[in-house]
Amino acid sequence: MTAVRVRGLRKRYGGVVAVDGIDLDIQQGEVFGLLGPNGAGKTTTVEILEGYRARDSGEVDVLGMDPGKAPNSWRDRIGVVWQSTADTPELTVAEIIGNFARYYRHPRDPGRVMEQVELTEQAGKRVHALSGGQRRRLDVALGIIGDPDLLFLDEPTTGLDPEARRRFADLIRGLAAEGTTILLTSHYLDEVETLAGRIAVIARGKIVAEGSPKTLGGRATAVSTVQWVGEDGLHTIETDTPAKAVADLYAESGEVAGLTVTRPTLEDVYLKLIGADDE
Amino acid sequence: MSERVTLPSVTEERPPRPAPDRFARAEPGRALRLGLVRTGLETRMFFREKDQIAFVFSIAVVMLVILASIFTTRYRGLDVTVSQVYAAGLIGTGIMAVSFQNLGISIAVERDLGGLRRLVATPMPPSAYFIGKVGSVFIVAVIQIAILLGIGVAFFDLELPSAIGPWLTFVWVFVLGLASMTMLGIAASSVPRSARSATAVITLPFVVLQFVSGAFIPHTDLPDWLLNLSAVFPLKWLCQGMRSVFLGEEAAVLELTGDYELGRVALVLAAWTVGGLVLCLLTFRWKDNRTK
C-alpha cells in the first residue's frame, strides 16, 4: 500500500520557487530519505505533507487523505518532528510527554518513550534546562508518542552527538521493524545511507535522483577505480569491470602492493547530483 | 447519452481507503476532557513563568498599593475615599491584565516560538486549546481578585457588600468582563509579528486604556470627553460595574451620569464578548508569521 503519493507538487514564496514539480511514492513500512542541500525544498515539501503548509498545486495523498483537508483523527496516525525545536514553557520533560500522550487516541507509554529517547534521567527537568541534543530527543519523543503509522522527521539528528546519533538510528530501525513508515530528511549522507531503504535527492525544488542507497545516481554501475603500487610507482585504472581488471592484474603480476578497488561513495554521487544541477 | 455501463468488477479496482473518521462523534466530550487537562497545564505554566507573574499578575496589585496609598482624600459630602475608588476600579485592571494582557502576549509568543505548531500537528481538538486558555484565565482571575479584595479590605477601607444583590452584580460583571477581555486578548495575540514585539504591542493599548478608562486615574478626575471616548471600550464599563458593587448607591453621584448604568454595562460587555469571539474566529492563526 502507498502511504504517500505526490504528483506535480509546487510551492512558491513570492518570487522564490521552493518546490518545483515533485513526484513521490512512499510505500507503507518504508524508510524514505529526502536528501538535499540547504534551501532545496525539503522542509517545504514535508510540511505540506504534514498538512501544515498549503500547496500551490499538485496532488497529495497521505495515508489516503489530502493533508490540507484531513480531519482531526488523521493526525492520530501522523507523527511530526519539526526541523526547529519549539521553545516550550516551564514544563518538565515528563509533563510535556505525558500531556501529549493524552492528545492521541492510542498513545505509546510515556515512560517507555522516555526510555527510548533516553530522557528518563531528565524526566523531572524543565525543558529550558535541557541541552540542545536533549531537546532534540524530546522532539523525537513527541513525534513518536502517538504511535504513528507515518512519521515525519525533518533533520532529526541535528545537535545529537555521535553516540546519540547511533542510538537514534537504532530507534528508527526499531520503529521501521514495527511497520512505521518513515520520511526522513537529512544532510547527513551516511545516516540516510544506513537508515533509508530508498532515497530521493532534491535540489532547487526538483528531485534529481531517486533509488536505493546502492543504486542511487547509477552508483552500482558507475566506473570503479583500481589502484595498486607497482615497481615503478602508483598505477590507477578506471574500469566498468573491476573484478576482471583485478583478475587480469593477478594473472599478469601476481600479488601487488596497495591494491584498492573503489566505487564512488554516496557522497561523491550526491555532490555530483546537486553540483550537476548548478550548470 | 453519457451514461456509463457499470461493470461488475469495478469495486475491486478501487484501492481500500483507511477507515473514515470514526471518532468524530465522540469529539465534543473529548474536547471538553482535553480542555480541562489543558486548563490544569496552562495554569501550572502561568504560575511557573516568573515574568508573567510579575508583569501580568502583579500589576494591579502594585498599582493598588501605590495609588491607593498616595491618594487618600475623602470626597466632599460623601463617605467615600479616593483609595476606595481605586480599590474598586483596579479590579477591572486586574481582570484585564490576567486575560487581555496575559493571553495577548503569551499566545503571540507561543505562536512565534513553535508551541502552537507543535499542538496543531496532534489530534488535540482546537477547541480544547481555547477551553484551556479560558479555564486557566478564569482560575488566575479568581485568585487575582481575591488578592485585590484582600488588600483593599485590609488596607484601604474597601467594604465587601453584605447584601446578596451587589454580589450577583459582581458575578455577572466579572464573568462578562472576563469573557470580553479574554476574547479580545486571544484576538489581539495575532497582531504582534514576533515574540520579541509581543509585550510592547499588547502593553501599549493596555496601559493607555487604564488611563483613559479611569483605572489609574480616578474617573472623577478625567475630562468628560476622555470618559466618553473610553466608553467605546469595555474597561470603563467593567470598572464602573465594580464600583457599583463596592462603593454603594451613595457614590453613584461620582459617575459621569450620576448613575452606575448597569444596563449599559451589561450591554457593552456582552457586545464586546460576542464581537471578540467573532474576531477570534475570523483572525486566529495557528501558524507563525513566516508560514504561508
Ligand SMILES: Nc1ncnc2c1ncn2[C@@H]1O[C@H](COP(=O)(O)OP(=O)(O)OP(=O)(O)O)[C@@H](O)[C@H]1O
Ligand atoms: N516562509 C517562507 N517564506 C519565504 N521563503 C521561504 C519560506 N520558507 C522557505 N522559503 C524558501 O524556500 C526554499 C526552500 O526552503 P526549505 O526550508 O524548504 O529548504 P530545506 O531543503 O528544508 O533547507 P534546509 O536544509 O536549510 O532546512 C528556500 O529558498 C527558502 O528560502
Ligand SMILES: [Mg+2]
Ligand atoms: Mg529544512
